Amino acid sequence: MKQSSQSEKRVPRKRVRPNRTARDREIVIMWAKRIAVAVMVLILLGQAYRLVAIYQEKQHIEQQLHELQMRNDELEQEKAMLQDPKTIEQVARDELGLVKPGEVPYVK
DSSP states (O other), X not given: OXXXXXXXXXXXXXXXXXXXXXXXXXXXXXXXXXXXXXXXXXXXXXXXXXXXHHHHHHHHHHHHHHHHHHHHHHHHXXXXXXXXXXXXXXXXXXXXXOOOTTOOOOOO
């Protein structure tokens, strides 16, 4: 009998792992969750970046608006001043060299 047992070779059996497909499925689900979280984080970071850029642009536009309002106020004051007859006469004399009838022009 010993000889027959030696002549017969034993074929090694494959080890069967219980619930391998269930474990593989859990691993796939775990990685899918991690990837989904990573994608969500990237989307949130992109939105945060856009929000900061919009806020900075808003600040810049508000600064421009303030400067333009100040310039508008200055121009309104100048307009009111130029509607005064005395100012009009002064500008006509100084900048245009005009004189009233009967006056002798003086050139500087």
